[in-house]
Amino acid sequence: xxxxxxxxxxxxxxxxxxxxxxxxxxxxxxxxxxxxxxxxxxxxxxxxxxxxxxxxxxxxxxxxxxxxxxxxxxxxxxxxxxxxxxxxxxxxxxxxxxxxxxxxxxxxxxxxxxxxxxxxxxxxxxxxxxxxxxxxxxxxxxxxxxxxxxxxxxxxxxxxxxxxxxxxxxxxxxxxxxxxxxxxxxxxxxxxxxxxxxxxxxxxxxxxxxxxxxxxxxxxxxxxxxxxxxxxxxxxxxxxxxxxxxxxxxxxxxxxxxxxxxxxxxxxxxxxxxxxxxxxxxxxxxxxxxxxxxxxxxxxx
Numbered sequence: 575x576x577x578x579x580x581x582x583x584x585x586x587x588x589x590x591x592x593x594x595x596x597x598x599x600x601x602x603x604x605x606x607x608x609x610x611x612x613x614x615x616x617x618x619x620x621x622x623x624x625x626x627x628x629x630x631x632x633x634x635x636x637x638x639x640x641x642x643x644x645x646x647x648x649x650x651x652x653x654x655x656x657x658x659x660x661x662x663x664x665x666x667x668x669x670x671x672x673x674x675x676x677x678x679x680x681x682x683x684x685x686x687x688x689x690x691x692x693x694x695x696x697x698x699x700x701x702x703x704x705x706x707x708x709x710x711x712x713x714x715x716x717x718x719x720x721x722x723x724x725x726x727x728x729x730x731x732x733x734x735x736x737x738x739x740x741x742x743x744x745x746x747x748x749x750x751x752x753x754x755x756x757x758x759x760x761x762x763x764x765x766x767x768x769x770x771x772x773x774x775x776x777x778x779x780x781x782x783x784x785x786x787x788x789x790x791x792x793x794x795x796x797x798x799x800x801x802x803x804x805x806x807x808x809x810x811x812x813x814x815x816x817x818x819x820x821x822x823x824x825x826x827x828x829x830x831x832x833x834x835x836x837x838x839x840x841x842x843x844x845x846x847x848x849x850x851x852x853x854x855x856x857x858x859x860x861x862x863x864x865x866x867x868x869x870x871x872x873x874x875x
Contacts, residue, residue: 617673617744617771617792618710620701624678631685633657640697642721644707645714652697652718653677653704654725657684659693665760665863666732667692668722670752672743672766676703680742683848690860692738697722712792715744719752734758738863739805743767743818743844747794750803757804761866763859765810766844769797769822777819800826806833808862812842812850835862 628635635658639651655677659665667687671680677696684694699715700707707714726732738761741749746767753762768774772790775781800807807830811823820838827836837858839851848855 613771613790613792614709614711617794618701619674620699620710621674621676621679622703624676624703626678626681628655628657628681628684631681633681633685633688638695638725640721640725642700642718645717650700650706652700652706652721654695654697654722655684656730657688657694657696659688659691661691664736665692666726666730666737667694668719668726668737668739668749668752669694669696670719670739670741670745670748671696671698671702672745678703683742686848686856687740687859690856690863695722695726712794715748716751719748720755723752723756735760738763738866741765741767744794747796750796750799753803753805753807754799759805761862762803762805762807763810763862764807764823764826765847766812766815766818767796767823767826768794768818769825770795773797773822774818796826797829800830803830803832806862806866807835808858809834809836810839810847810855810858811837812839812844812847814841815844815847817844 636656638654638656640654641649642652644650667684669677669680669684669687671677676698680696684696687694697718698705699710699718701710701714705718723737726737727734734756735758737756737759739749739753739756739759740763741747742765744767746764749762749764750767753759771792771794772786775786775790807827809823809827811818811820813820823836823838827834835858837855839847839855842850842855851858
């Protein structure tokens with residue numbers, strides 16, 4: 575009798591354990607599927623409302639709409655601002671913004687570059703600001719950046735060697751991809767960017783429970799691209815960045831094969847390194863640009 579009760583109790587325990595495990599596996603599978611399906615929303619968070627324009631900084635600018643293939647044989651348009659330098663024909667900066675914002679939130683920084691002698695083209699990716707398209711993806715933001723490059727070289731007739739590609743945060747990953755396709759660019763300026771989306775997800779303890787290398791399909795895998803760059807790179811990162819760890823810029827710098835510089839901005843956060851760093855930030859950018867200009871002149875002599 576006692577043995578029968580023990581067997582019954584043991585059987586009930588195993589049934590409970592199997593049932594509980596099955597429930598947990600279903601929950602895990604559902605959570606994994608949800609993360610796979612919704613990751614683009616967590617990454618891009620596009621904003622439509624443009625709260626500022628270059629006019630507020632007394633900057634001369636043009637509204638530009640650039641056609642881009644939507645992948646189905648049709649075209650959509652991305653919105654951009656062309657902010658001309660006081661000395662047209664000089665250097666040009668292609669400005670690629672980060673997530674959760676649009677070009678309206680990046681004017682003050684574009685103003686700094688314009689004061690350094692750049693003409694600046696700021697683009698909003700599809701799904702952001704006044705750009706067409708419903709929602710961005712890794713493939714679409716890469717395509718938008720390529721369309722902006724073609725606009726500069728084919729419609730503005732800008733010499734590729736005069737174009738510096740700037741990317742902040744997510745825009746840094748877009749800039750790295752674009753620079754791989756255009757090794758004749760003047761230089762690449764990367765600020766507060768990450769090594770990969772999977773590495774960013776691993777910062778959050780609960781995400782480490784999931785097979786991120788399988789789930790993450792919006793990869794932005796910059797750490798495995800920078801070794802193939804031929805364009806000189808300046809990495810900038812604030813030491814107080816609480817969004818993207820500064821060590822990620824160090825890791826990108828270490829893996830970069832081309833001419834490279836790394837500047838940490840003391841006290842800088844994710845979005846304010848230029849404001850916090852002041853002259854130290856500007857000197858880092860100027861030094862990089864002037865060095866590139868000297869190298870270009872030497873190569874043509």
